[in-house]
Amino acid sequence: MSLDxxxxxxxxxxxxxxxxxxxxxxxxxRERMASENAPRIPEVTAxxxxxxxxxxxxxxxxxxxxxxxxxxxxxxHLAATVEFIHTATLLHxxxxxxxxxxxxxxxxxxxxxxxxxxxxxxxxxxxxxQLMTETGxxxxxxxxxxxxxxxxxxxxxxxxxxxxxxxxxxIYLKVVRGKTAALFSAATEVxxxxxxxxxxxxxxLYTYGDALGVAFQIVDxxxxxxxxxxxxxxxxxxxxxxxxxxxxxxKAVALAxxxxxxxxxxxxxxxxxxxxxxxxxxxxxxxxxxxxxxRADALAWAERARDALAILPQQPLREMLEELALYxxxxxx
Amino acid sequence: MSLDxxxxxxxxxxxxxxxxxxxxxxxxxRERMASENAPRIPEVTAxxxxxxxxxxxxxxxxxxxxxxxxxxxxxxHLAATVEFIHTATLLHxxxxxxxxxxxxxxxxxxxxxxxxxxxxxxxxxxxxxQLMTETGxxxxxxxxxxxxxxxxxxxxxxxxxxxxxxxxxxIYLKVVRGKTAALFSAATEVxxxxxxxxxxxxxxLYTYGDALGVAFQIVDxxxxxxxxxxxxxxxxxxxxxxxxxxxxxxKAVALAxxxxxxxxxxxxxxxxxxxxxxxxxxxxxxxxxxxxxxRADALAWAERARDALAILPQQPLREMLEELALYxxxxxx
Numbered sequence: 001m002s003l004d005x006x007x008x009x010x011x012x013x014x015x016x017x018x019x020x021x022x023x024x025x026x027x028x029x030r031e032r033m034a035s036e037n038a039p040r041i042p043e044v045t046a047x048x049x050x051x052x053x054x055x056x057x058x059x060x061x062x063x064x065x066x067x068x069x070x071x072x073x074x075x076x077h078l079a080a081t082v083e084f085i086h087t088a089t090l091l092h093x094x095x096x097x098x099x100x101x102x103x104x105x106x107x108x109x110x111x112x113x114x115x116x117x118x119x120x121x122x123x124x125x126x127x128x129x130q131l132m133t134e135t136g137x138x139x140x141x142x143x144x145x146x147x148x149x150x151x152x153x154x155x156x157x158x159x160x161x162x163x164x165x166x167x168x169x170x171i172y173l174k175v176v177r178g179k180t181a182a183l184f185s186a187a188t189e190v191x192x193x194x195x196x197x198x199x200x201x202x203x204x205l206y207t208y209g210d211a212l213g214v215a216f217q218i219v220d221x222x223x224x225x226x227x228x229x230x231x232x233x234x235x236x237x238x239x240x241x242x243x244x245x246x247x248x249x250x251k252a253v254a255l256a257x258x259x260x261x262x263x264x265x266x267x268x269x270x271x272x273x274x275x276x277x278x279x280x281x282x283x284x285x286x287x288x289x290x291x292x293x294x295r296a297d298a299l300a301w302a303e304r305a306r307d308a309l310a311i312l313p314q315q316p317l318r319e320m321l322e323e324l325a326l327y328x329x330x331x332x333x
Numbered sequence: 334m335s336l337d338x339x340x341x342x343x344x345x346x347x348x349x350x351x352x353x354x355x356x357x358x359x360x361x362x363r364e365r366m367a368s369e370n371a372p373r374i375p376e377v378t379a380x381x382x383x384x385x386x387x388x389x390x391x392x393x394x395x396x397x398x399x400x401x402x403x404x405x406x407x408x409x410h411l412a413a414t415v416e417f418i419h420t421a422t423l424l425h426x427x428x429x430x431x432x433x434x435x436x437x438x439x440x441x442x443x444x445x446x447x448x449x450x451x452x453x454x455x456x457x458x459x460x461x462x463q464l465m466t467e468t469g470x471x472x473x474x475x476x477x478x479x480x481x482x483x484x485x486x487x488x489x490x491x492x493x494x495x496x497x498x499x500x501x502x503x504i505y506l507k508v509v510r511g512k513t514a515a516l517f518s519a520a521t522e523v524x525x526x527x528x529x530x531x532x533x534x535x536x537x538l539y540t541y542g543d544a545l546g547v548a549f550q551i552v553d554x555x556x557x558x559x560x561x562x563x564x565x566x567x568x569x570x571x572x573x574x575x576x577x578x579x580x581x582x583x584k585a586v587a588l589a590x591x592x593x594x595x596x597x598x599x600x601x602x603x604x605x606x607x608x609x610x611x612x613x614x615x616x617x618x619x620x621x622x623x624x625x626x627x628r629a630d631a632l633a634w635a636e637r638a639r640d641a642l643a644i645l646p647q648q649p650l651r652e653m654l655e656e657l658a659l660y661x662x663x664x665x666x
Contacts, residue, residue, distance in 0.1 A: 037487075038493065040492065096451055115428075115429040123485035141466045148455075159373065159448055
């Protein structure tokens with residue numbers, strides 16, 4: 001291994017280690033996103049799928065399966081399944097959020113219309129269920145159908161929890177599990193299950209995916225307040241302007257006195273924001289240590305992810321997954 | 334059996350014969366549409382599910398399973414699965430069509446918003462996959478995941494085929510299979526499969542569901558031109574005004590001369606409709622026998638549905654299904 005390899009991001013090292021499998025996943029994805037009956041479908045799905053994305057979730061499935069000594073071919077099906085579920089939720093999310101851009105390109109709902117995004121998302125969901133059914137593994141089907149339910153539950157919960165100051169850290173965590181962690185943990189868990197791993201290994205890889213997903217999302221929410229614009233590619237304070245109850249705000253609200261509560265109620269609940277409000281919100285967060293506590297939470301989740309892997313075989317893939325957990329929080333170290 | 338029973342609609346007779354099972358299906362539906370994490374979900378889904386609907390699809394599953402001698406309990410799961418898939422597609426359809434009313438009540442997208450309809454539909458899809466997975470029957474999973482893919486394919490195809498005079502009867506049939514027949518045929522087929530029926534019986538019940546669904550949809554499209562407003566609860570000519578390529582129009586276009594083609598192109602493709610156009614369209618259809626041919630097609634599909642049952646045990650349930658096939662076209666006899 002050269003120094004150059006060492007300098008690679010863990011994500012790129014994973015991609016390199018799993019290159020052959022990922023090639024098979026990409027082939028399967030292209031094959032299954034087609035539709036001879038409705039040519040509009042591959043147009044819409046290709047627009048999003050070919051735009052790249054990091055293919056992080058399918059790589060997690062492949063890595064988990066390989067790490068548990070799997071020698072079959074169904075991890076490829078499961079990796080494609082996970083990517084299809086992910087893409088379907090993105091198509092629907094962009095309709096729900098009325099988004100204009102995704103992965104640096106105009107969204108499908110903008111290029112075609114909401115209808116196409118809703119229906120092509122449904123198609124990818126159905127295709128994902130076909131793919132997972134082909135594995136013939138009931139436990140895998142349970143895990144992935146449960147994850148799908150958790151994802152949509154989390155999204156609906158986010159809809160209703162938005163702008164509600166009563167949102168607790170517990171509710172936040174449920175939303176985060178739905179938005180992000182449920183598919184991460186399902187991705188790693190099914191990799192272990194299809195490999196016939198022990199219950200202990202399955203649990204370890206579930207915990208890894210779950211904690212990785214939670215850390216990932218908390219970092220995102222932290223950086224929206226703490227990050228410089230050029231690091232995260234969006235402006236600081238977007239979540240504040242969109243009145244989202246993310247972890248830094250939840251922590252600050254929990255410690256707010258009456259006057260501060262009135263401020264949060266005006267800006268987040270009622271949405272009456274004035275010049276200087278974002279700066280005042282940052283000051284309140286600093287005062288209560290809300291950003292520091294959020295950062296500490298993210299680091300703890302990343303640590304939990306890394307530690308979960310301790311019982312797994314000490315192999316390069318395990319190392320890469322460990323590094324990935326630390327890399328997720330590297331931006332906030 | 335009293336004379337009164339004889340006078341009942343076949344749908345009501347089925348409901349009566351399957352009352353106990355349907356009670357179990359309704360219990361399971363109520364149980365599984367709940368979400369402790371996201372209370373918005375049962376509100377939205379209950380609005381639609383409790384509004385009634387005919388529960389025709391789950392009854393088809395129950396009837397098929399009972400007719401094939403099934404004595405287990407998983408037909409209840411499958412019937413609930415089928416109703417969840419149906420409800421999910423209705424929620425998404427109403428977003429896609431920007432509908433205002435469904436089953437005599439304002440639609441969910443109107444009462445809440447498009448977001449809730451999209452995400453609650455996704456939730457019901459996921460729940461349906463959980464339910465079918467619980468049966469542990471791989472063949473059932475294949476059938477239902479294939480049906481889900483066909484449904485969304487059909488919907489996307491309808492989106493792109495709309496207003497396109499090149500739409501053939503073959504494309505129309507694919508759309509109809511997606512919109513209606515795919516779930517009908519899956520409903521009856523999985524009932525037979527879960528009962529461990531012979532391949533011949535499974536095929537027969539598949540064919541029944543498929544032909545019933547196609548007949549059902551053709552009748553709808555026929556009545557939109559031929560029916561009196563009070564029979565179908567919508568105005569004659571809605572499809573014309575919405576420029577839909579339904580079977581009567583496709584048949585008339587296929588036989589059109591140059592001048593007639595220009596008329597269809599102006600009214601359907603370009604949407605430039607004037608007073609008297611609907612009447613002229615009806616005249617062209619009459620001239621080419623398009624309505625009569627559409628009606629004949631519907632009757633033939635209903636016949637095909639009824640005939641498919643010939644190899645099944647001669648029981649009251651079979652009779653009711655046969656009557657149902659004829660009842661679907663009774664409105665146009």
